[in-house]
Amino acid sequence: MMTIKGYLRENGAVGVRNHVLVLPLDDLSNAAAIGVSKLVNGVVSVPHPYGRLQFGRDLDLFFHILSGTGANPNVAGVIIIGIEDNWANKVADGIAKTGKPVEVFPIEGYGDLKTIERASRKAKEIVQYASEKQRTEVDISSIVMSVKCGESDTTSGLASNPSVGVVVDKMVDLGAVAMFGETSELTGAEDIVADKMANQELREKFLKIYKEYVDVIEREGVDLLGSQPTQGNIKGGLTTIEEKALGNIQKLGHRKVNCVLDYLDPLIREKGGTLCFVNTSSAAAEAVTLFAAKGSVLHLFTTGQGNIVGHPLIPVVKITGNPKTAKFMSEHIDVDVSDLLDLKISLEEAGERVFNYMVKVMNGRLTAAEVLHHEEFSPIKLYISA
Amino acid sequence: MPRGLIHSEKDDVCVATTDIKKGEEVLCAYLENNSAHVIVKSMDDIPLGHKIALRDIKQGEKLLKYGRPIGMATANISKGQHVHVHNLKSMRWGK
Numbered sequence: 001m002m003t004i005k006g007y008l009r010e011n012g013a014v015g016v017r018n019h020v021l022v023l024p025l026d027d028l029s030n031a032a033a034i035g036v037s038k039l040v041n042g043v044v045s046v047p048h049p050y051g052r053l054q055f056g057r058d059l060d061l062f063f064h065i066l067s068g069t070g071a072n073p074n075v076a077g078v079i080i081i082g083i084e085d086n087w088a089n090k091v092a093d094g095i096a097k098t099g100k101p102v103e104v105f106p107i108e109g110y111g112d113l114k115t116i117e118r119a120s121r122k123a124k125e126i127v128q129y130a131s132e133k134q135r136t137e138v139d140i141s142s143i144v145m146s147v148k149c150g151e152s153d154t155t156s157g158l159a160s161n162p163s164v165g166v167v168v169d170k171m172v173d174l175g176a177v178a179m180f181g182e183t184s185e186l187t188g189a190e191d192i193v194a195d196k197m198a199n200q201e202l203r204e205k206f207l208k209i210y211k212e213y214v215d216v217i218e219r220e221g222v223d224l225l226g227s228q229p230t231q232g233n234i235k236g237g238l239t240t241i242e243e244k245a246l247g248n249i250q251k252l253g254h255r256k257v258n259c260v261l262d263y264l265d266p267l268i269r270e271k272g273g274t275l276c277f278v279n280t281s282s283a284a285a286e287a288v289t290l291f292a293a294k295g296s297v298l299h300l301f302t303t304g305q306g307n308i309v310g311h312p313l314i315p316v317v318k319i320t321g322n323p324k325t326a327k328f329m330s331e332h333i334d335v336d337v338s339d340l341l342d343l344k345i346s347l348e349e350a351g352e353r354v355f356n357y358m359v360k361v362m363n364g365r366l367t368a369a370e371v372l373h374h375e376e377f378s379p380i381k382l383y384i385s386a
Numbered sequence: 387m388p389r390g391l392i393h394s395e396k397d398d399v400c401v402a403t404t405d406i407k408k409g410e411e412v413l414c415a416y417l418e419n420n421s422a423h424v425i426v427k428s429m430d431d432i433p434l435g436h437k438i439a440l441r442d443i444k445q446g447e448k449l450l451k452y453g454r455p456i457g458m459a460t461a462n463i464s465k466g467q468h469v470h471v472h473n474l475k476s477m478r479w480g481k
Binding site: 153154155157158187188189223228234236237239240241242243246247304322323324341342343 | 387388391393401402403415417420433434435436437451452454455456457469470471474475476477478479
C-alpha cells in the first residue's frame with residue numbers, strides 16, 4: 001500500500017486539486033462565466049463553443065462531458081450558467097449525484113450583469129466552503145489517471161512512452177485506474193492492442209470501436225496521409241502511421257486491458273487495478289478533456305517535438321525523451337528522460353523518475369502547464385448542429 | 387556511447403539519437419540486448435530521431451521497426467541512407 005495526500009470528496013472519490021468551477025452551458029454563456037471568474041477569487045471558468053442545437057449521440061456526449069467535468073474529483077463545487085435553464089439543470093443533476101454543491105443560473109429573464117451578480121454571490125460561498133477542504137492521506141489505489149502523447153517523434157517510442165509504460169504497470173499493480181485512448185493513432189498496432197484485451201467480449205468491443213472509426217474515415221472519402229502522422233511528427237522522424245502507432249502503444253505497459261469505454265460509457269473500476277481503453281480523438285486537448293470528464297485527476301503527457309497542452313482542472317505532466325525539446329522548450333517540460341537515448345539510465349530508472357514526479361504533483365506541486373495557464377478545454381463534437 | 391538505437395534484432399533501421407553528418411560511422415545499440423551493436427556508415431545527413439537503413443532494401447519491400455512492418459519502400463534504399471517520407475510509405479494510407 002502506498003499513500004498520497006489528496007482531497008477526499010463526498011462520494012469517496014479522490015482529487016489532487018481543489019478547484020471551484022464556473023461552467024458555461026453553451027457558447028452564449030461564456031461571457032457571464034468569465035465575468036464571474038474575474039469577480040471572484042479562486043474560481044476557474046471553462047469557455048467552449050458548443051451547447052446549442054446539438055442532437056442525438058452528439059448531444060448525449062456533450063452532456064456526458066459537461067457533467068463529467070463538473071463531477072471530476074478535482075472539483076469542490078460548481079456554478080453552471082446557461083442561456084436557458086433546462087439543459088443546464090440536466091448537467092447539474094449529473095454533477096449533484098457526487099454530493100458536491102452545484103447551482104444553476106439562467107441568463108434569460110435576467111441578462112448578463114444580473115446573472116454575474118447572482119452567480120458570483122453563490123461562487124463566493126462555494127469558494128469559502130472549498131477553502132476549508134484539507135489534503136488527507138489516501139491510498140494511491142483511489143487515483144484515476146490517464147496517458148496520451150502529442151507532437152510525437154521517434155524519441156517518444158524509444159524513451160518517454162516506455163517510461164510511462166513502467167508507471168502504468170506500477171499504478172495498475174497498486175490498484176489504481178489508468179486510461180489510454182487515441183483511437184486513430186492505434187492504426188497499424190490495433191491487433192497488438194486487441195491481443196492485450198483481458199477477454200473476448202472486450203476484444204470485440206474494442207475492435208468494433210476501432211472499425212467504426214475506420215468506417216467514418218472511409219465514408220468521408222479522405223486519406224489521412226499528411227495529417228496522420230502530423231507535419232510535426234514527420235519533422236521528428238516518424239514516417240508512417242504504423243511507426244507512430246507502434247511507438248504510441250509503448251505507453252500501455254504490460255498489463256491486460258480489462259476495461260473498454262466508448263464515448264458515453266461511465267468508468268467502472270476493476271478489483272486489483274484497471275487499465276482502460278477509452279474511445280477518444282487523438283487531438284491533445286479533446287482527448288485530455290474527455291479523460292477528465294471520465295474521472296481522470298492527473299494526466300501523463302509524453303511529447304517529442306513539444307506539445308504544450310494543459311487542462312483547466314487536472315494537472316498535465318509533460319515528459320520528453322527528446323534532448324532538444326528538453327533544452328529549447330524547458331519551461332513546458334516537467335520530466336526529461338532523454339538520457340535513456342544514451343543508455344545512461346535504465347528504463348526502470350526512467351519510469352521511477354516519472355513516477356516520483358507524478359507523486360509530487362499529486363501531493364500539490366504545480367505542473368509547467370498549470371503555472372503557464374494552459375487551460376485547454378475542448379469537448380468533442382461528433383456531428384453538424386441541427 | 388551509441389549514437390543510434392535499434393528496437394528489435396529483426397529491424398531494418400536504426401534511429402539516430404544525435405544529429406549525424408554524412409560519412410560518419412554510427413554505433414547503433416540494440417534495445418533488446420544492450421551489449422549488441424552494429425556500426426553503419428551514414429550516406430546522408432541524418433537529423434536526430436530520423437532513421438538510417440541497416441541493409442540494402444529494394445523498392446516494394448516491407449521495412450521492419452519494432453520487429454514489425456512500418457511501411458513499404460517506394461525506392462531502392464542503400465545501407466546507410468536516410469529512410470523517411472521520400473522513400474517509405476504507409477501500407478494503410480496514401481494508396
